[in-house]
Amino acid sequence: MVAGDPAQSKVTTAPPLAFVLDELVEVVDGVHGSLVASIDGFAVARNASMPNSAAHAALLAAGMGLAHQLAGIGGGRELRQLVIDHDEGLLLLWPIGPKRVLALLTTRRVDQSHLRRFVQSRAAWLAGESG
Template identity: 65%
Template sequence: MTEVIGGARGALLASVDGFALAQSETMPNEAAHAAMLAAAIGLAHQLVLMGGGTELRQLVVDHDNGLLLLWPIGDARVLAMLTDSNVDQTRLRRFVRSRAAILSGAS
């Protein structure tokens, strides 16, 4: 994904129980990152409910060095991508959605 989408710098696929499943070579390799992503996606689901929604589509963390985008992948996984601030979020989201079945481990 980081080679296909301009501005994407790193990717990490984690389980919702906090284990890293796959990551790009460009993603920092910290064991705690997968656990933080699992906690963030759980909190984001609760915020969606608080806001009157039912489905989390995407979580965006906009910071001084770009974006951290998170997507729930099925019920058991979360995908995180580090990107430049000017990444085409719509294209990236479509790209992730088109590969959700593969990323979820569904056969």
């Protein structure tokens, strides 16, 4: 487990955020990396298999910032997900609460319904709104 934010490691009733991210990778078949970043480009936590790169959090923030505007082209007001479909699989970006983004590296065959249910069940922890 790797926590980017020491505040997340304090002993509370909620599990450390990195624990939730590790659990996500272990429980949901097809997920091989997970990272939570702040919407302004700082890493908050990542699972053990994610490389420790500060650039990733900044890239995620910029991508989400642009995606919010791109949603507006279709008349959208709320961005639900950003999907990067590449030759090695998928990168799924989901807003988690008003201040965070969850990034998931997955295979193309991942069960996104199952993944979404898992994330929803831990949304408060991932968003930093619990514990």
